[in-house]
Amino acid sequence: MVHxxxxxxxxxxxxxxxxxxxxxxxxxxxxxxCQLRYRTFAQQDGEIxxxxxxxxxxxxxxxxxxxxxxxxxxxxxxSVVAAAAAILVAASAAATVIPGAPLHRxxxxxxxxxxxxxxxxxxxxxxxxxxxxxxxxxxTELIIAxxxxxxxxxxxxxxxxxxxxxxxxxIGGNVGYTVRTGRxxxxxxxxxxxxxxxxxxxxxxxTLMVGDKVVWQSTKQADAGRSHQPMTFDLSKMEPRR
Amino acid sequence: xxEDSFDAAFSRLFEQRFAPLFRYLMRLxxxxxxxxxxAQEAFVRLHRRGTLPDTPGAWLVTVAHNxxxxxxxxxxxxxxxxxxRQERGMDRERASGAEGEVLAEERRHQVRLALDRLSVRDRxxxxxxxxxxxxxxxxxxxxxxxxxxxxxxxxxxxxxxxAYEELHGPxx
Numbered sequence: 081m082v083h084x085x086x087x088x089x090x091x092x093x094x095x096x097x098x099x100x101x102x103x104x105x106x107x108x109x110x111x112x113x114c115q116l117r118y119r120t121f122a123q124q125d126g127e128i129x130x131x132x133x134x135x136x137x138x139x140x141x142x143x144x145x146x147x148x149x150x151x152x153x154x155x156x157x158x159s160v161v162a163a164a165a166a167i168l169v170a171a172s173a174a175a176t177v178i179p180g181a182p183l184h185r186x187x188x189x190x191x192x193x194x195x196x197x198x199x200x201x202x203x204x205x206x207x208x209x210x211x212x213x214x215x216x217x218x219x220t221e222l223i224i225a226x227x228x229x230x231x232x233x234x235x236x237x238x239x240x241x242x243x244x245x246x247x248x249x250x251i252g253g254n255v256g257y258t259v260r261t262g263r264x265x266x267x268x269x270x271x272x273x274x275x276x277x278x279x280x281x282x283x284x285x286x287t288l289m290v291g292d293k294v295v296w297q298s299t300k301q302a303d304a305g306r307s308h309q310p311m312t313f314d315l316s317k318m319e320p321r322r
Numbered sequence: 323x324x325e326d327s328f329d330a331a332f333s334r335l336f337e338q339r340f341a342p343l344f345r346y347l348m349r350l351x352x353x354x355x356x357x358x359x360x361a362q363e364a365f366v367r368l369h370r371r372g373t374l375p376d377t378p379g380a381w382l383v384t385v386a387h388n389x390x391x392x393x394x395x396x397x398x399x400x401x402x403x404x405x406x407r408q409e410r411g412m413d414r415e416r417a418s419g420a421e422g423e424v425l426a427e428e429r430r431h432q433v434r435l436a437l438d439r440l441s442v443r444d445r446x447x448x449x450x451x452x453x454x455x456x457x458x459x460x461x462x463x464x465x466x467x468x469x470x471x472x473x474x475x476x477x478x479x480x481x482x483x484x485a486y487e488e489l490h491g492p493x494x
Contacts, residue, residue: 085472086472086476087472087473087475087476088472090475090476091457091472094451094475096456096457096472098457124479124483125479127483128448128479128482128483129452131429131433131486132433132448132449132452134426134429134430134433135348135349135352135430135433135434136345136348136349137348137354137357139340139341139344139345140344140354142340142358142361142362144333144336144337146362147336147362147365147366148329148332148369150362151367151369151370152369154370
């Protein structure tokens with residue numbers, strides 16, 4: 081006769097059915113020593129169960145709806161996060177491949193950068209000073225004045241039929257412009273070597289000054305009957321050449 | 323499984339398994355709030371899963387164990403050490419002067435100390451069994467062979483009894 085093991089007896093006590101549980105039960109029913117073992121194990125198991133209940137606390141009342149609501153909320157939140165991540169990835173990808181997009185330019189710059197380059201990349205050159213100019217309406221008399229006297233350089237005055245406005249442009253140097261009603265002030269602290277002034281023939285009157293000196297003045301009456309030829313003023317001589 | 327049938331199955335499972343899971347976690351952590359949070363979160367995650375695993379009871383225990391481990395690691399929530407908590411509890415009880423409560427608390431203290439003397443695996447197995455989990459669930463949750471659960475429980479039971487008798491004498 082083979083007696084059941086301790087674990088087989090315990091499984092029987094704990095109502096844990098197994099392949100051998102029926103055989104164990106049959107054996108214990110007819111074996112006095114195993115009945116004693118069974119009773120001992122059962123008593124000990126009951127004592128342990130009783131001791132462990134000392135650690136218990138009342139089970140909280142948790143509504144099922146609270147669990148499912150939390151689960152669905154979290155699922156929705158995760159869906160939103162996933163959707164946002166997908167959009168972000170798509171936008172990044174698009175920005176990467178679209179020419180002209182900032183990210184594209186950045187990546188192109190990174191890729192094109194020589195690996196051993198130690199100096200910072202040159203910044204794009206600023207707009208050349210010779211493109212700096214200003215345009216003002218030609219419906220009133222106008223004073224165009226270089227704020228600082230200049231002993232070198234030229235001022236070219238060009239009459240241009242059909243020109244919609246007066247244009248003052250400095251080539252070279254680094255000048256700024258202040259435009260007021262009837263007045264254009266050229267800030268020539270870093271003087272340009274050439275100024276080009278384009279005038280519409282219909283302008284009522286123009287006065288050209290360098291510093292506090294009037295270089296040239298034209299009024300409609302004074303110019304009547306004259307041809308509007310281009311003029312060049314040599315600032316070293318302050319005399320106009322026609 | 324359709325959403326309706328899943329909800330119905332989940333509802334039945336929640337009704338049957340929430341209390342045993344909470345009881346197990348309460349005994350394991352000695353922190354009612356934490357045990358409740360862990361049990362609820364395990365069920366929330368099971369619902370998000372959308373399908374029931376083969377052994378849902380074991381799955382819930384495994385998730386709760388993982389959550390507990392993460393909490394311990396991140397120290398976001400400190401588990402109260404059994405002994406330290408017990409000392410404070412005993413101090414409070416002594417101060418209250420209720421003799422019956424003092425004795426009860428002392429017995430709880432000894433039970434916890436006896437449990438602390440078991441290996442983690444044996445303690446978990448013993449607590450799972452006495453919280454109403456089957457051998458199969460214990461085997462799955464603790465990643466052991468089902469055939470070995472009985473032996474593990476015998477060992478854990480004997481170790482627990484020895485430890486308790488050393489602290490307190492034979493159980494009443």
